[in-house]
Amino acid sequence: xxxxxxxxxxxxxxxxxxxxxxxxxxxxxxxxxxxxxxxxxxxxxxxxxxxxxxxxxxxxxxxxxxxxxxxxxxxxxxxxxxxxxxxxxxxxxxxxxxxxxxxxxxxxxxxxxxxxxxxxxxxxxxxxxxxxxxxxxxxxxxxxxxxxxxxxxxxxxxxxxxxxxxxxxxxxxxxxxxxxxxxxxxxxxxxxxxxxxxxxxxxxxxxxxxxxxxxxxxxxxxxxxxxxxxxxxxxxxxxxxxxxxxxxxxxxxxxxxxxxxxxxxxxxxxxxxxxxxxxxxxxxxxxxxxxxxxxxxxxxxxxxxxxxxxxxxxxxxxxxxxxxxxxxxxxxxxxxxxxxxxxxxxxxxxxxxxxxxxxxxxxxxxxxxxxxxxxxxxxxxxxxxxxxxxxxxxxxxxxxxxxxxxxxxxxxxxxxx
Amino acid sequence: xxxxxxxxxxxxxxxxxxxxxxxxxxxxxxxxxxxxxxxxxxxxxxxxxxxxxxxxxxxxxxxxxxxxxxxxxxxxxxxxxxxxxxxx
Numbered sequence: 001x002x003x004x005x006x007x008x009x010x011x012x013x014x015x016x017x018x019x020x021x022x023x024x025x026x027x028x029x030x031x032x033x034x035x036x037x038x039x040x041x042x043x044x045x046x047x048x049x050x051x052x053x054x055x056x057x058x059x060x061x062x063x064x065x066x067x068x069x070x071x072x073x074x075x076x077x078x079x080x081x082x083x084x085x086x087x088x089x090x091x092x093x094x095x096x097x098x099x100x101x102x103x104x105x106x107x108x109x110x111x112x113x114x115x116x117x118x119x120x121x122x123x124x125x126x127x128x129x130x131x132x133x134x135x136x137x138x139x140x141x142x143x144x145x146x147x148x149x150x151x152x153x154x155x156x157x158x159x160x161x162x163x164x165x166x167x168x169x170x171x172x173x174x175x176x177x178x179x180x181x182x183x184x185x186x187x188x189x190x191x192x193x194x195x196x197x198x199x200x201x202x203x204x205x206x207x208x209x210x211x212x213x214x215x216x217x218x219x220x221x222x223x224x225x226x227x228x229x230x231x232x233x234x235x236x237x238x239x240x241x242x243x244x245x246x247x248x249x250x251x252x253x254x255x256x257x258x259x260x261x262x263x264x265x266x267x268x269x270x271x272x273x274x275x276x277x278x279x280x281x282x283x284x285x286x287x288x289x290x291x292x293x294x295x296x297x298x299x300x301x302x303x304x305x306x307x308x309x310x311x312x313x314x315x316x317x318x319x320x321x322x323x324x325x326x327x328x329x330x331x332x333x334x335x336x337x338x339x340x341x342x343x344x345x346x347x348x349x350x351x352x353x354x355x356x357x358x359x360x361x362x363x364x365x366x367x368x369x370x371x372x373x374x375x376x377x378x379x380x381x382x383x384x385x386x387x388x389x390x391x392x393x394x395x396x397x398x399x400x401x402x403x404x405x406x407x408x409x410x411x412x413x414x415x416x417x
Numbered sequence: 418x419x420x421x422x423x424x425x426x427x428x429x430x431x432x433x434x435x436x437x438x439x440x441x442x443x444x445x446x447x448x449x450x451x452x453x454x455x456x457x458x459x460x461x462x463x464x465x466x467x468x469x470x471x472x473x474x475x476x477x478x479x480x481x482x483x484x485x486x487x488x489x490x491x492x493x494x495x496x497x498x499x500x501x502x503x504x505x
Contacts, residue, residue: 243464254460257488302436305466305489311418312432345460402456 003198005109024190025069025197030204033230034062036384037222039209039245041065043074043185043370044237044362046192047377048384049201050108055378056385059200062229064222066208070189073239076307076339077370078262078296080275080286082119082180083144086135086412089395090348091142093375096392100374101183110191112183113289119180119275120149120157121414124169128279132175135413139177149174157274160327168323169280180275182286188373212249212359219249219358233384235360237376240305240340242363251355253363254344254401259300260367261309261317261338265331267291272325279414281320293331295321299343299367309338341366346406351379352389352397360384361398422496423475424482437472439463440483468494 003022013020036052038045041063053059081101083094105112123132132148139146147153151171155163161171193203204226213221213228221230238245240257267290277284282298297317300310314336322329344350344364349372354361362380365372379393389397400406420428439462445454463469466488473484485494 241466243462244466247463247465252457252461252463254462256462256464257466301431302491303464303469303471303488304491306491310431310491401460402452 005111024194025203027205028202030062030064030207030224030226030229031202032228033221034202035060035231036233036235037061037229037231038063038380039222039234039236040238041067041069041193041203041205042072042237042239043188043192043373044239044365044376044380045235046189046196046203047373048235048237048362048380049203049377050192050196050199051377051381052384053196053199053201056381058385061196061201062231063196063201063203064207064209064224064229065203065205068205069193069203070186073339073341073369074185074189074373076262076337077185078284078286078294079182079185079288079370080119080180080284080296081114081183081371082177082275083371084119084121084135084139084146084175084177084180084413085144085409086138087407087409088142089407090409090412091139091144092392093349093396094372095142095144096378097372097375098179100378101371102179104183104188104191104374108191108195110187110194112187112191114181114183115289116179116181117274117286118157118176118178119277120154121175122154122169122276122278122280123172123174124278124280125172129172131414132173135175138412145177145179147176147178149176158272158276160271160325161276162324162326169278182275182288184289185370188370192373192377209245209248212356214250214356217357219356232358233360234358235362235380235384236354237362237380239363239365239369240342242342242361246354249354249356249359253350253361253398255342255350255364256303257305257340258302258343259304259306259309259338260296260341261300261314261336262294262296263314263317263333263336264288264295265293265328266334268293268331271327276324278320278324281323283317283320283324285321285324292334293328299341300338305340307338307340309336341369343367346400346408347410348407349376349396350398351376351393352383352399354398419491421473421484422493423478423480424496424498425480426475426478429475429477433475433477435474435476437474437481440470440472472499
């Protein structure tokens, strides 16, 4: 019987014909009530359940997922992990996530394959270099590792970039974060699911929320396709579908849902060992451990709930990719897909109490939810356990849209999401 | 590539159009508008899954109009010029 993963268990199972491995997480029937309910079995929801049990000793928790674990945005992103933000509030948030990612494989006893291969944001003009220097300064002041790259530095980490004299987007330098990189996205979901389940959390898949139970002006539970589940503390981490659930709970959010698409090429030999982002080309790219070139770009042009990208945006992304790396012109695309992301006017997430008492929000991550999973989970767990903000989540409360204290990262760090 | 119907120019390539927000999101008037109402006007969105009434602009002719669209299937249900009754 092998529950814990180690070199020894791998060896033993090898001798035993791999017959002793246990199911990674249980699939129990929903109970009538829990200490906390988390809606959404993506990375943020599963992380919330794990940290509720681990940090706050609350393990009578249900994670309710309408599809299956890792079937939503957690399985649809481009796996980049980074914390190269501008405002101190954002740095606290994404810095926390980045630090937790660095210890996650050990913490969860699950190899999330974090690969800190570094990331460069390219600058294509003197003006962009000045903004780049400003961003690097801000990151360093906030205690995040950052370096201003010269064209030679960029050539060192990405020699296959189009450095020819007639390149449409010549390289003037870049913003480098050496601790950035990628992690295996499915492993993050599975690792949190397994670790949460071992601490007693019930993960309930194929269970859709049909309504909220509202009594005395407070949220007291949820109606689901598998019956009513009651709790006095409910957290919601459903990314692109936040507005749909908010409508059921009787309020609106400052969110528009858009499709964000990505694609991968056929696998090739190692050729790119860092993450490269070009704001000018509107593309970021890395090579997966399997050898596929993983390509991401901007949001689709129209608000959408369709989990497929539209063609004009894909065309823009591929055109940008070939400006950056003409050598990729021979590659065949293997897959293309899209996830639905919840885009907020100031490009920062919403973490805090909802207008319906007992219901807490973790949403609005836009295009950047994956890298933030450990922080989103920690902070929503803290809100559910204590009912209060801590210093990191406080600036991201919904009330910032009334008070005007927006954290505009699209303007600050030039990262559009 | 999808075709969107401009009420003035007829069916045109989707890349000629720009999304302009929820239809019926009227700007609050007066000096004593509470901040919650301002925040609602500026930031809150219905963001429906399914049929949505939206303001769009056809960038080639510059006209704004109301398009009813399914946000899941992307099927266009109606497209009408932005008259007085559509603005509300």
